[in-house]
Every structure is written in structure tokens, then in C-alpha cells.
Amino acid sequence: MADLRRSLVITFFSSSGATLMRFAVSVVLAYLLTPSEIGIYSMTVVFVNLAHVFRDFGVSTYLQREPELTPDKIRSATGVVFTTSWLIAIGLFLSSESIGLWFKEPEMIPVMQVLSIGFLLIPFGAITNALLTREFAAEKQAIVNIIGTTSFCVACVAFAALGHGPVSLAYANLVNIIVCAIAYIPYRPKGIPWLPSFAHWRSVTHFGLGSLLSSCMVALNNALPDLLLGKLGSAHHVGLLSRANSTVTIFTHIAGSTVSYGAVSYLAQAHHRGESLVPVLSRATSLLTGVGWTALALTTVLGKDIVQALYSDVWLECVPAILPLSLAAAVTMAFHYVPFAVTAIGRPYLSAFPVAATLLARIAFAVVLFDGTLAGFGWVLCLATVAAAPITLLQQRRHLGFGALDLLRALLPSALVxxxxxxxxxxxxxxxxxQLAPLVRLLLMFPVLALAWYLLLRASSHPVLDEVHRLGGMARARLALLRPNV
Known part of the structure; x- marks a missing residue:
């Protein structure tokens, strides 16, 4: 637990720094690129994200969960991930023209072609990254993350300023992959084989198929909003939806890798020891929503100020979608750890069912309820998320012993805060x-809101309070070490 806690702190600060850099670049790109250009990239990256599911084939999760990981199993995992990645790279490149023509957006073609090249290079760092996660070696991953993010941000701004439009983001993504692959080389665990093999491919693919089903459903579900809106609306609508999502998921982008880091490995180890996962799930859910739900609530209330401060008035059309997207994100956050838990107990395919239900509900509600507005589409996504929630609730009670009352006890303090x-x-x-500038208004509110949040944590005896005090103690200890001796 001490190693995991230390890794989580390192991951939080590294991912927060990386996210702030990416977020700053997204603000700059809002001035360099038009909503249509950003929409074109968003529509293209949907297919790439879906392809990533098949590229990984559950190999990363397999390496993190496998109780006894031998060099032969690592070589087999390497062989599987290289095979799938290179086949997908070829498929994406060859299908780029057809996809661009289907959407009647020819600018999608070069974007997809550049992104497809990255699949040839990703495997060189993917295996090392999975092994470092298994060992909770967050410090090494943090260094690579910062190096890669810096290269991505610099490349983004440079290519956009040179007038490359939506391809700028694809070029930056390729630069990031190359830099990270090189940066991972010195951090490969000792004794890890370089050459691939297929000796244990059956055990890798057996687990991978179960993981693939769930991951594929998640990727399709994530891709569907942009695909539906791109077909029913336009690239302009997709760009606005992307900006609304970016606003709603500011907290997720900052803490996303932290709240998920090592979850499968930690839960799997507890499961292998025969321990109940209920206490871990209850505390983790309470900690996540204690911070995340407050962030979503503030984003909803202050959405207009946030959009104006970060992106300018050009993007104000995205504000009406913030409320329904925030509500959907809150529901999703309540069940964040369920997919990790069912994977840890060796049943990763279970998480595919609620995601499939969400996907079907999105399609059905979009056909029946979509009124042509961005807000209307936001409510389609929200209602679909709520409709599928009972399936996840049933699953976690049946397979994890984490019932509705346990979940309510975990969530109630977070809701009050x-x-x-x-x-x-x-x-x-x-x-x-x-009359004050939006950024000034937000800065003036911040200390008052932080104090209010802290007082509400104390009033509700929220578990987050212990973590806040622990972080405060660590900060005071560090400062004491920095003070000169008198």
C-alpha cells in the first residue's frame, strides 16, 4: 500500500503537470485552429482510438494481472502486441480515403494516415510501460510522460502556427510516440527479453479476448457521440461538443491516470489473497467522487466563465451542453472502479454489458430525441448513461458483493460536499x-470555494479529509527540510 500511495502521489503531480501543459496548448489551438478543423481531428481520432483497443489486445492488462510473469510470457505478449499493432497500422492507412469520403471530409484522410504510422512505433514502449505499472514504478513513468508531453505540446503549436490545420495534431501525436519509445529504453526492467515469441500466445490471447470485448465496447461507446453528431450534424457541432467535453473533463484529465493507476494490479493482488474487494471499492469510490463530483458541480455552475476565460467568446455555443455532460460524467464516476475490479477477478468481459447497453441507448435516444441542438445531444448522452447504470449496479452486487446500500453510503458524503x-x-x-473579466472572477472565487470545500469535508467526515491532511503533512515536512538551519 505504501508503494502504491507513493506511486499515486508521483502520478498525480506528473499527470497534473502534463495535463496543464496540454490544456494550455488546447487554449492556444483554440485561437490557431477553427472549430471545424478541431472537429475534423476529433472525428478522425475516433477511429484511431477504436483501433487502439485491438492494437493492445488486452496485453497491457495481462502483464499487470498475471500472477507469475516469466520471460517467455513477456516475449509472447511482445509478439502479440507487435502483430496486432502493425496489422492495424496497415488497415488504418489503407482505409483512410474511404472513411474521409464517407464523411465527406477529405481533410480527414491525411490526418488518419499520419496517425496510422504511430501504430508501427507504439509497441516499442508499450511493454515497458505495462511492466513499470505492474511494479508501481511511477517515478520512471512520470519522467517519460513529461518528456513526451513536452514534445507533443511544442510540436502542436509549431505545426499549427505553420498552417498545417488539423494535421498539426496528428504530427504532434507521432512526435510524442517516437520520443516516448526512445525515453522508455533506459527504464526497461533488467532481464526483460527484447525478441518477441509466440510460445504462450494462447494464454495471452485467451485473457486478451475477454479484455478485448470490454475495451472494444468502451471504445465504440466513446466514439459514438462524435460519429453520430458528425453524421447528424456537422464538423462544427463535433468541434463544439469536443470543447464542451474538454471543459467537463478538466478534472478527469488532471487526475485521470492517478485515479486509475495500478488499480488492476492492486485489486488483483487483494483478490489472489482471498480478500473482499468491498472495502477497497467503497473507499476508492468515495475518494474519487469527493473530489470529482465537486469539480463537476463547479464546472456546471461556472461553465460560462470557464469557457470565456479559457477559449474566448467564440466557443460560447458549447456552454448549454455542459450540464447534461456533467451529470453523465457524475454517474459514470460512481462506477469508475467496477471494470478494474471485474478484470482483477479474471472476468474482464463483464464490463462489456453495461457499456453495450449505453451504446444502444445512445443510438436509440439520438434517433428519437435529438432536436438538432448541441444541448439536445448532450441530454441524449446523459439519459443513455442513466439508463444503463442499473446494469452496472447489478453486476457489482452479484460479482463483487458491492451492493446498492454500500454504494449509497460511499456516495452520500460526496453528494453533500x-x-x-x-x-x-x-x-x-x-x-x-x-463586468469583471471571467478569469478574474474565477481567481477571486477560488480561495473561497477551496475553503468551503474543506469545511464541508470536515462537516461530513468525508474520507478525503484524511488524504488532504496527509498531503498537507507531507508538504510541511518537505518545507521543513528546505528551511536553512539557524
Missing amino acids: AAGTAAVAALLALALPS
């Missing part, structure tokens, strides 16, 4: 002069 902080934000938004 989020509601209270949002109410304070609404009052502050009314009290501050509207």
Missing part, C-alpha cells in the same frame, strides 16, 4: 460584478 460547494459558487457568481 458537491451540492454545498456548488451553492457557494452560485452565490459568488451572483455577488461578483459581471
Whole structure:
């Protein structure tokens, strides 16, 4: 637990730094690229993200969960991931023209072709990354993450400033993959074989097929909004949806890798020891929503100010979609650890069912309820997420022993903290002069909201409070070491 906690702290700060850099670049790109150009890239990357599911084939999860990992098994995993990655690279490159013509967006073609080249290079770093996660070696991963993110951000701005349009992001992605593959070389665990093999391909693919089913459903579900809106609406709508999603998922981008880091490995180890996963799931869910639900609530209340401060008035059309997207994100967050848990107990395919239900509900609601507006499409996504939630609730009770009452006990303090902080934000938004610049308004609100959140954590005896105090103690200890001796 100590190694995991240390890894989580390192991952949080590294991912936060990387996210802030990417977010800053996204703000710059909002001025360099048009909504249509960003929409073109978003529509293209949908197919690439789906292809990533088949590329990995569950190999990363296999390496993290396998109880006894031998050199032969690592070689077999390497052989599988190289085979799938290179086949997908060829498939994406050859299908790029057909996809661009189907969407009637020829600019998608060069974007997809550049992105497909990255699949040839990703396997060189993927195996090392999975093994480092298994060992909770977050410090080494953090260094690679910062190097890769820096190269991506510099390349993004440079190519966009040179007028390459949506291909700028594809070029930057390729630069990031190359740099990370090189940076992982010195961090390969000792004794890890370089050459691939297929001696144990059956055990790798057997686990991979179960993991692939769930991952494929997740990728399809994530891709569907852009595909549906791109077909029913336009690239302009997709660009606005992308910006609304970026606003809603600011917290997820900052803490996403932290809240998921080592989850499969940690839960699998507990399962192999015969321990119940209920206490771990309850505490993890409470910690995540204690911070995440408050972030979503504040994003909903202050959405207009956030969009104006970060992206300018050009993107104000995306604000009406923030409320339904935030509600959908809150529901999803409540079940965040269920897919990791069912994978840890060796049944990764289970998480495919609620995702498939969400996917079908999105299609059905889009056909029946979509009114041609961005807000209307946001409510389609929200209702689909709510409709599929009972399936996940049933699964976690049946297979993990984590019932509805356990979940409610974990979520109730988070709901109270989020509601209270949002109410304070609404009052502050009314009290501050509207003539102030949006960024100034947000900066003035921040210390008051932080204090309100902390007081509400104390009032509700929220588990997050212990972590806040622990981090505060670590910070004070570090500062004490930095003080000169008198």
C-alpha cells in the first residue's frame, strides 16, 4: 500500500503537470485552429482510438494481472502486441480515403494516415510501460510522460502556427510516440527479453479476448457521440461538443491516470489473497467522487466563465451542453472502479454489458430525441448513461458483493460536499460584478470555494479529509527540510 500511495502521489503531480501543459496548448489551438478543423481531428481520432483497443489486445492488462510473469510470457505478449499493432497500422492507412469520403471530409484522410504510422512505433514502449505499472514504478513513468508531453505540446503549436490545420495534431501525436519509445529504453526492467515469441500466445490471447470485448465496447461507446453528431450534424457541432467535453473533463484529465493507476494490479493482488474487494471499492469510490463530483458541480455552475476565460467568446455555443455532460460524467464516476475490479477477478468481459447497453441507448435516444441542438445531444448522452447504470449496479452486487446500500453510503458524503460547494459558487457568481473579466472572477472565487470545500469535508467526515491532511503533512515536512538551519 505504501508503494502504491507513493506511486499515486508521483502520478498525480506528473499527470497534473502534463495535463496543464496540454490544456494550455488546447487554449492556444483554440485561437490557431477553427472549430471545424478541431472537429475534423476529433472525428478522425475516433477511429484511431477504436483501433487502439485491438492494437493492445488486452496485453497491457495481462502483464499487470498475471500472477507469475516469466520471460517467455513477456516475449509472447511482445509478439502479440507487435502483430496486432502493425496489422492495424496497415488497415488504418489503407482505409483512410474511404472513411474521409464517407464523411465527406477529405481533410480527414491525411490526418488518419499520419496517425496510422504511430501504430508501427507504439509497441516499442508499450511493454515497458505495462511492466513499470505492474511494479508501481511511477517515478520512471512520470519522467517519460513529461518528456513526451513536452514534445507533443511544442510540436502542436509549431505545426499549427505553420498552417498545417488539423494535421498539426496528428504530427504532434507521432512526435510524442517516437520520443516516448526512445525515453522508455533506459527504464526497461533488467532481464526483460527484447525478441518477441509466440510460445504462450494462447494464454495471452485467451485473457486478451475477454479484455478485448470490454475495451472494444468502451471504445465504440466513446466514439459514438462524435460519429453520430458528425453524421447528424456537422464538423462544427463535433468541434463544439469536443470543447464542451474538454471543459467537463478538466478534472478527469488532471487526475485521470492517478485515479486509475495500478488499480488492476492492486485489486488483483487483494483478490489472489482471498480478500473482499468491498472495502477497497467503497473507499476508492468515495475518494474519487469527493473530489470529482465537486469539480463537476463547479464546472456546471461556472461553465460560462470557464469557457470565456479559457477559449474566448467564440466557443460560447458549447456552454448549454455542459450540464447534461456533467451529470453523465457524475454517474459514470460512481462506477469508475467496477471494470478494474471485474478484470482483477479474471472476468474482464463483464464490463462489456453495461457499456453495450449505453451504446444502444445512445443510438436509440439520438434517433428519437435529438432536436438538432448541441444541448439536445448532450441530454441524449446523459439519459443513455442513466439508463444503463442499473446494469452496472447489478453486476457489482452479484460479482463483487458491492451492493446498492454500500454504494449509497460511499456516495452520500460526496453528494453533500458537491451540492454545498456548488451553492457557494452560485452565490459568488451572483455577488461578483459581471463586468469583471471571467478569469478574474474565477481567481477571486477560488480561495473561497477551496475553503468551503474543506469545511464541508470536515462537516461530513468525508474520507478525503484524511488524504488532504496527509498531503498537507507531507508538504510541511518537505518545507521543513528546505528551511536553512539557524
